[in-house]
Structure formats: structure tokens, C-alpha cells
Amino acid sequence: MQLVEVDESPAPPTAPAGHDNAVVPPSEAVSVARPTLAGVARRWWPLAAVVVVAVAGAVVVGVARDRAFVARIDAVPGLVHPLGAAPSVRWQAPAAPHGGAVVAAGDALVLVSAQSERWRVTAHAVSDGAVRWSLDVAPVQRSGFESSLVRCPSSGEDVGSTVLCLVTEPRVVYSDDASIDEPAHTRVVALDAARGTELGTWEVTDELIAADRVGDDLVVVTLDREGHAVAERRAGRTGEVDWTFRTPEVLESAVLSRSVDAWTARGVVAVKGFVTYVLDADDGETLVVGAPYRNLEVVALDDGFATWALVGAGHVHAPDGTERFAVAGLPARVRLDDGTADDVLVVDDGGRLQGFSSASGEALWTTETMLDARVRVSDRVLVSGLTRFGVLDPHDGRLLWVSDAGDPVPWQPLSDGALVLAPAFTPDGRPQLAGLGLDDGVRFWAVDLPTGVQGVDGVGGLLVVRTADEAVVLG
Numbered sequence: 001m002q003l004v005e006v007d008e009s010p011a012p013p014t015a016p017a018g019h020d021n022a023v024v025p026p027s028e029a030v031s032v033a034r035p036t037l038a039g040v041a042r043r044w045w046p047l048a049a050v051v052v053v054a055v056a057g058a059v060v061v062g063v064a065r066d067r068a069f070v071a072r073i074d075a076v077p078g079l080v081h082p083l084g085a086a087p088s089v090r091w092q093a094p095a096a097p098h099g100g101a102v103v104a105a106g107d108a109l110v111l112v113s114a115q116s117e118r119w120r121v122t123a124h125a126v127s128d129g130a131v132r133w134s135l136d137v138a139p140v141q142r143s144g145f146e147s148s149l150v151r152c153p154s155s156g157e158d159v160g161s162t163v164l165c166l167v168t169e170p171r172v173v174y175s176d177d178a179s180i181d182e183p184a185h186t187r188v189v190a191l192d193a194a195r196g197t198e199l200g201t202w203e204v205t206d207e208l209i210a211a212d213r214v215g216d217d218l219v220v221v222t223l224d225r226e227g228h229a230v231a232e233r234r235a236g237r238t239g240e241v242d243w244t245f246r247t248p249e250v251l252e253s254a255v256l257s258r259s260v261d262a263w264t265a266r267g268v269v270a271v272k273g274f275v276t277y278v279l280d281a282d283d284g285e286t287l288v289v290g291a292p293y294r295n296l297e298v299v300a301l302d303d304g305f306a307t308w309a310l311v312g313a314g315h316v317h318a319p320d321g322t323e324r325f326a327v328a329g330l331p332a333r334v335r336l337d338d339g340t341a342d343d344v345l346v347v348d349d350g351g352r353l354q355g356f357s358s359a360s361g362e363a364l365w366t367t368e369t370m371l372d373a374r375v376r377v378s379d380r381v382l383v384s385g386l387t388r389f390g391v392l393d394p395h396d397g398r399l400l401w402v403s404d405a406g407d408p409v410p411w412q413p414l415s416d417g418a419l420v421l422a423p424a425f426t427p428d429g430r431p432q433l434a435g436l437g438l439d440d441g442v443r444f445w446a447v448d449l450p451t452g453v454q455g456v457d458g459v460g461g462l463l464v465v466r467t468a469d470e471a472v473v474l475g
Helices: 037-074
Strands: 089-094 102-105 108-115 118-125 131-139 149-151 162-169 185-192 198-204 207-214 217-223 229-235 241-246 261-265 268-272 276-280 286-289 297-301 304-309 313-317 323-327 344-348 352-357 363-368 372-377 380-385 388-392 399-404 419-425 431-437 443-448 455-459 462-466 470-474
Touching: 089 108, 089 118, 102 162, 102 455, 102 462, 108 470, 118 149, 118 162, 131 162, 162 207, 207 261, 217 268, 229 268, 229 276, 268 297, 304 323, 344 372, 388 419
Parallel strands: none
Antiparallel strands: 089 470, 102 108, 108 118, 118 131, 149 162, 162 185, 185 198, 207 217, 217 229, 229 241, 261 268, 268 276, 276 286, 297 304, 304 313, 313 323, 344 352, 352 363, 372 380, 380 388, 388 399, 419 431, 431 443, 455 462, 462 470
């Protein structure tokens, strides 16, 4: 609707016939009422009311949509709380560069650092970095067999009121009754995130392969002295065992040149040796056993998991291990996933990406590219490789845009749901973080990063830049 201004003033009186310049006497002039504000209001109020109601309704819907969007992004470990503008440094504090050295716990960020040859665990207020508490947990030792490490496992989520830390202390090798076959000693310490008080402690006596947090528990995979892999789910505070699985085969042996790897993700535990086992993280039930020496690969999905081997091809499995359908490749291991576009499986097949229906396995599209799928967010897939990165539409396989940072960087792009938070460089080669439009790659802003940046992560929704000895919180 376009408002048109109408002149409602009376027209000049017409002269009577035969009198070219006749003027109407004042006593005979017609009185015409001019429009008043009240009259205009009475005329237009229904339309105005409709417009006000429509605008108010749109605002309410928009606010609800925005809140739902923020809630969805905040619920995904590793994604960044939506940024309203270019971020700036909030605060920075000492932190080690290894995984598990930065963990979100409520309104605190807990950092593991090596200071004065001691491992310290320190809680900082998220808002300004003020120290809440700090604990000395172990000596720092880095030489030969005497290396030590402290890490607090998480997947980037807010772990809540309890922080679980693994303290790996070196085995003693300069003792008459010690043996180099003795595994390193690992102690699990449960800490109150608010006060730093110890809530419980327990030990892992065998060689530790992996320890991943699931809720308030740890899924721990170790090697016993015979070389069998042992997977257990244990209570974080007490170490009480919920379930145990021990491989029938000897999976690791120096004589046979075998080795073991393990991980836990999305309710699935994978124990991989010359035989691969897939377990249910909730109860330890065996879901799939790979044939010996088939090098079975496993990817956890939102609903179930997928497996692939050179012999036997690939399959998508339901959460209980039942085969749903065959798939021509292994679905991409996206490290951040908000669950959107879950009707499409993206498969990385070397020099191309392929899309398959997640319900039937039907092939949907093929895109020739050397970029790898990394993040799925807001119905888009972030892809990257070497110096290049971009965004793919998972519904039709189109590459919406691709950019080149120019030089390799030690971290992958991430997102806040609306922007790609990507690596960039100034003309003189200094590292930057750039915010690019998810759908079009348009640069909205770029901020300088510290020299020697080793990583950029989302931790509890916070944007954290990592160097060799510091964590820098942006916001």
C-alpha cells in the first residue's frame, strides 16, 4: 500500500456566466470543513491497527526464532555462541596447548597449565578471567620415559559442576625393582567446579589408551598385561565400574607389531586393533565385530553409526548395530554437527564428496572436490583442506563458495551458526580470524590473532584462541 497525499482544500469559486472576473461576495462564500487530526485518525485507525499487530507479530516470531537458533547452536559442543559483532579479547591466561587443557564448567573456564615446573588446574570467571581457584596437581616432567601430563576430558561442552582430570605421572625407571614394562601411573581426580575441592579420586592401573567423558562418567580403554584391550564405563567421582568389556584377542603386541586405538563419540565406543569392536557406550553391549585384519573404520552418526572396510564395503547401522543399508564409502567425520540436514549422508570418496539419503542410501549427488567435510551447521557443510575452505549445500551438493587463506594454518574453520570463523592473514603475514557469511562468503570482519596461534576452538560456546602457553578468550 502506498500512501497518497490528497489536497482537500476547496476549489476556487467559478465566476458566473458573462462575468469574467466576478468574485463571490464574502456573505455568499461556501464554508468547507478542513480535515482534522481526529478525523484522519478515525479514518486510518483500522489500517494502523492491522499494521501494528502485524509488526508486533513479526517481532515476536523473529525473537522466538532467534532464541531457538541460539539455543540450538549453544547445545552443540564445539560451536560458538552466535556473535553479534566482531569479537575482541576479553581476557587471557596460562594454558597448555594439548587437548583437555581448556574445559567449560558453568560460569567458569578451567585451564590446565605448566607453571614453575608444576601442573596447575585453575578456574577463571568466564566474564573477566578472575581466578576462582587454583590447584597444584603434579610435577612437570618431559624427558624420555618420565613424561607427565594433566588433562580434563571434554568434547567442548559445558561439563557442569564437576571437572574430571586425568593426572598421568611417569613410571619410575631408575629403581632396582622397577621395570620399563611397568605402565605409566594415571590418577583420576574429580573436582568441584565452583570451589576446586576434591570430590573423589581413583586410579587406572593398566596402560591407558583412551579416556572420554560421557555425562559425569568416563569411558576408559586400557591394555592389560597380556595385551587385551579392556573398555569400561566408570563413575567420574568414585571410579565405580558400570560395565566392562575385554577383547578375546590379544590386540597389542610388540612382537607382532600390533597396536590399539580407541575413542568414544555419540554413544558409540570403538576399540580398534587387528580386530575392531563397536560397543554401546550406555551398557557396553557389542554392536559390531570386524573381521580380523580388515581394518574396519567406524564413524558415529546422529542416529547410529557407519562402518567401512576395503573388503566388505560400507554399511550404515542402527543404534543397536542392525544394518540399515550399504553405502559406497565412509560418511565424513564431521567434528561439529548441529543435526541439521540430517536427511543426507555426506561421504568423502577421495577426490569427491557424495550425498546419500540417510533413510535409504540412495545416491543424491556427486561433487568433484579435494576438500573434506568438517562441520555441519544451519543446513550447510563447511569444507576445508590445506589452505582452502568453503561451504557446500548438502541438499544438492553445490559448492556455494570457496576461499583461500593463502598459507596453511594449524586449525580448521568453525562456526557460530551464521558465520564461518575462518583463518586469514594480513598483507604482512600476521594471522587473523575472519567472520565470513555462511551462504556467500562475504567478509563481515577480521580481527588479529596472537603470533604463534596453534588453535581456535569453541569451548562451552566461548571462542578460545590457543597458543603454546596461553588461552585467549574472545567475545
